[in-house]
Amino acid sequence: MKHTLAVLVENRHGVLSRVAGLFSRRGYNIDSLAVGVTEDPTISRMTIVVRGDDRVLEQVVKQLNKLIDVIRVTDIESEDSVDRELVLIKVASDVNTRAEIIQIVDIFRARIVDVSTKSLIIEITGNEDKILALEKLLRPFGIKELARTGKIALTRGAKKV
Amino acid sequence: MNTGKICMSEFTNKMTGARALIECLYREGVDTIFGYPGGAVLPIYDELYHSKIKHILVRHEQSAAHAADGYARATGKTGVCLSTSGPGATNLVTGIATAYMDSVPIVAFTGQVPSSLIGNDAFQEANITGITLPITKHNYLVQDVKELPKIIKEAFHIASTGRPGPVLIDIPKDITTEEFEFYYPEKVELRSYKPTYKGNKQQIKKAVEEIKKASQPVIYVGGGVISSNSSESLLAFAEKINAPVTSTLTGMGAFPGNHPLYLGMLGMHGTKYANYSIQEADLIIAIGARFDDRVTGKVESFAPNANIIHIDIDPAEISKNIEVMIPIVGDANWILKELIKETEHKQHSEWLAKINRWKKDCCLHYVKNDKLKPQFIIEQICESSKDAIIVTEVGQHQMWASQYFQYTKPRTFITSGGLGTMGYGFPAAIGAKVGMPEKDVFDIAGDGSFQMSSQELATVVSSDIPVIIAILNNGYLGMVRQWQELFFSKRYSSTCIKDSVDFVKLAEAYGALGIRVQKQEEVKPAIEKAIASKRPTLIDFIVECEENVSPMVPAGAAINEILDLEVKK
Numbered sequence: 220m221k222h223t224l225a226v227l228v229e230n231r232h233g234v235l236s237r238v239a240g241l242f243s244r245r246g247y248n249i250d251s252l253a254v255g256v257t258e259d260p261t262i263s264r265m266t267i268v269v270r271g272d273d274r275v276l277e278q279v280v281k282q283l284n285k286l287i288d289v290i291r292v293t294d295i296e297s298e299d300s301v302d303r304e305l306v307l308i309k310v311a312s313d314v315n316t317r318a319e320i321i322q323i324v325d326i327f328r329a330r331i332v333d334v335s336t337k338s339l340i341i342e343i344t345g346n347e348d349k350i351l352a353l354e355k356l357l358r359p360f361g362i363k364e365l366a367r368t369g370k371i372a373l374t375r376g377a378k379k380v
Numbered sequence: 381m382n383t384g385k386i387c388m389s390e391f392t393n394k395m396t397g398a399r400a401l402i403e404c405l406y407r408e409g410v411d412t413i414f415g416y417p418g419g420a421v422l423p424i425y426d427e428l429y430h431s432k433i434k435h436i437l438v439r440h441e442q443s444a445a446h447a448a449d450g451y452a453r454a455t456g457k458t459g460v461c462l463s464t465s466g467p468g469a470t471n472l473v474t475g476i477a478t479a480y481m482d483s484v485p486i487v488a489f490t491g492q493v494p495s496s497l498i499g500n501d502a503f504q505e506a507n508i509t510g511i512t513l514p515i516t517k518h519n520y521l522v523q524d525v526k527e528l529p530k531i532i533k534e535a536f537h538i539a540s541t542g543r544p545g546p547v548l549i550d551i552p553k554d555i556t557t558e559e560f561e562f563y564y565p566e567k568v569e570l571r572s573y574k575p576t577y578k579g580n581k582q583q584i585k586k587a588v589e590e591i592k593k594a595s596q597p598v599i600y601v602g603g604g605v606i607s608s609n610s611s612e613s614l615l616a617f618a619e620k621i622n623a624p625v626t627s628t629l630t631g632m633g634a635f636p637g638n639h640p641l642y643l644g645m646l647g648m649h650g651t652k653y654a655n656y657s658i659q660e661a662d663l664i665i666a667i668g669a670r671f672d673d674r675v676t677g678k679v680e681s682f683a684p685n686a687n688i689i690h691i692d693i694d695p696a697e698i699s700k701n702i703e704v705m706i707p708i709v710g711d712a713n714w715i716l717k718e719l720i721k722e723t724e725h726k727q728h729s730e731w732l733a734k735i736n737r738w739k740k741d742c743c744l745h746y747v748k749n750d751k752l753k754p755q756f757i758i759e760q761i762c763e764s765s766k767d768a769i770i771v772t773e774v775g776q777h778q779m780w781a782s783q784y785f786q787y788t789k790p791r792t793f794i795t796s797g798g799l800g801t802m803g804y805g806f807p808a809a810i811g812a813k814v815g816m817p818e819k820d821v822f823d824i825a826g827d828g829s830f831q832m833s834s835q836e837l838a839t840v841v842s843s844d845i846p847v848i849i850a851i852l853n854n855g856y857l858g859m860v861r862q863w864q865e866l867f868f869s870k871r872y873s874s875t876c877i878k879d880s881v882d883f884v885k886l887a888e889a890y891g892a893l894g895i896r897v898q899k900q901e902e903v904k905p906a907i908e909k910a911i912a913s914k915r916p917t918l919i920d921f922i923v924e925c926e927e928n929v930s931p932m933v934p935a936g937a938a939i940n941e942i943l944d945l946e947v948k949k
Contacts (some may be wrong), residue, residue: 233509236510236513237513240514244514281698281700282696284696287517287538287572289572
């Protein structure tokens with residue numbers, strides 16, 4: 220089962236390794252991790268996507284809460300939240316394929332941010348399904364490089380995590 | 381002529397980081413620290429030279445951490461240890477891990493290479509905050525001397541509150557020599573650390589209902605009862621609801637060992653009647669205990685008929701190993717007082733009668749013959765000094781010390797329960813004796829364990845710390861040998877250590893008193909001589925070499941599948 224955890228932490232050195240250590244110790248692979256400062260500059264927000272046994276995850280969440288630098292941990296349910304990821308994809312393209320790729324990019328409301336004679340860089344923002352679909356369509360052209368930010372998420376409505 | 385500069389300095393309270401560290405320790409009420417000097421902590425040791433804080437010089441940094449731990453367990457105060465950077469710091473690791481596993485409040489200070497060299501593989505550099513990340517409750521690398529007082533204040537607060545544990549502060553050398561305006565915060569403000577002390581009233585209400593319904597309850601207590609100073613409340617509670625009490629290894633002494641409701645220890649080497657009681661109970665009230673695998677045996681068959689109430693200050697312990705019906709997170713003492721108020725008197729005469737029959741039929745016993753038995757020695761120590769503090773190493777002697785000494789007060793049995801650290805006992809006994817000088821302090825040791833910290837004989841002699849080391853010398857790494865006998869067809873691989881050293885001569889070489897005992901009738905006089913001598917004393921008891929710890933639940937079995945081992949002999 221996949222979980223998206225929003226972890227509010229003190230914006231201090233060493234916090235990331237404390238958090239990551241709790242996952243690695245239990246053999247939990249982190250699917251993605253995004254960290255950035257919040258509206259309060261003393262607090263950072265980590266969005267961690269993990270997959271695994273619910274019981275083990277419950278233990279990890281409790282252990283996270285025990286870390287002195289962790290302020291709050293919330294398991295964000297996908298139906299009540301908005302989540303996004305930004306991905307840059309460098310895809311091989313030449314005169315013959317460029318038009319076709321641009322067409323696909325348009326359908327996905329993605330953007331082309333770099334063009335050369337042999338490649339294009341495409342920027343896409345969206346949820347996981349949308350990004351996967353684009354990746355699948357671009358794969359036949361030859362994806363040379365791909366970088367993703369990791370998922371970030373906010374719960375819907377006025378309430379905060 | 382004094383210049384205005386010095387007056388100014390007094391007025392403004394300017395001092396170095398090293399001086400500030402000592403100042404902070406004063407303000408935290410620290411009277412003793414255990415440590416070992418080195419290059420990175422020279423400025424701190426220079427300040428200690430003329431400070432009122434007693435510094436006990438150990439002979440290995442691991443002992444400094446164990447001694448701080450023993451001091452903390454014996455006194456209830458936070459223990460403090462100090463080492464230099466690199467190897468000094470890494471030598472603390474086993475001691476810190478031991479304290480972490482048993483939730484003991486210690487603050488460990490380590491020197492670090494100067495800030496400008498950190499990360500350069502400098503001489504005697506180790507990333508000790510990284511290394512101790514999973515074995516500390518929290519740790520700090522001081523990056524600005526101005527933050528040092530706040531960090532120390534927080535460290536003592538974190539170590540001693542909530543579920544206690546070790547905190548490490550790593551201080552680069554340049555921080556200790558830098559001057560700054562000293563200011564000690566009166567209060568700690570940590571938005572992310574607020575332990576729950578008051579138990580949830582609704583949960584307490586549910587617990588009261590269950591206690592009312594139960595006809596075969598058992599109270600199962602752990603080290604949390606001792607660290608929260610809840611022994612009196614526990615006694616009052618147990619007597620009010622007339623429920624028998626069993627204890628974990630680290631909970632020994634939380635409930636008086638001579639009380640009719642006491643069942644002794646449960647689990648792998650617990651009493652049969654404690655284990656039978658757990659298996660037949662309809663309600664288990666766990667207090668400050670964590671359902672460790674040495675307690676539960678096969679988890680699926682642990683307490684099959686019981687509903688479980690779990691009282692613990694650490695929410696992460698709830699339903700970690702075993703699903704519980706009613707968790708109550710909070711301070712054990714606070715919750716017990718509420719329970720005493722809310723529950724009604726109960727009798728359970730049938731249940732207690734059944735338990736008393738078990739107690740009669742399957743009490744702890746060993747074969748008494750003309751040989752010198754380790755269990756007999758423990759009984760004799762108990763007779764000669766019933767209020768002693770007993771500290772142990774790890775192995776067979778540790779189990780006998782838990783079975784055959786009657787602990788009636790908290791903080792009188794000190795042992796490495798969670799990590800199971802051989803070599804813990806002697807330095808921890810040093811800490812206990814320094815903290816409680818008026819008590820007799822025994823390190824019950826095995827000949828294997830003792831050799832892991834024997835260099836501390838120098839410490840006890842030079843600092844005049846009269847602990848008594850009772851080595852139950854069987855010439856084996858006995859607990860491992862026992863498992864090899866039972867589960868590896870007596871192939872004693874690397875467990876025979878016979879004649880490795882003459883312990884009496886070793887003690888004498890360091891200037892301690894050494895006594896060898898080979899016969900039953902010599903036991904009591906030796907113990908009494910050791911107590912009367914007021915000197916560090918080592919007694920080498922040459923005991924029956926293949927005695928086993930009994931009874932025993934084999935690993936992976938249910939705790940009622942408990943075997944008598946000495947029957948075959």
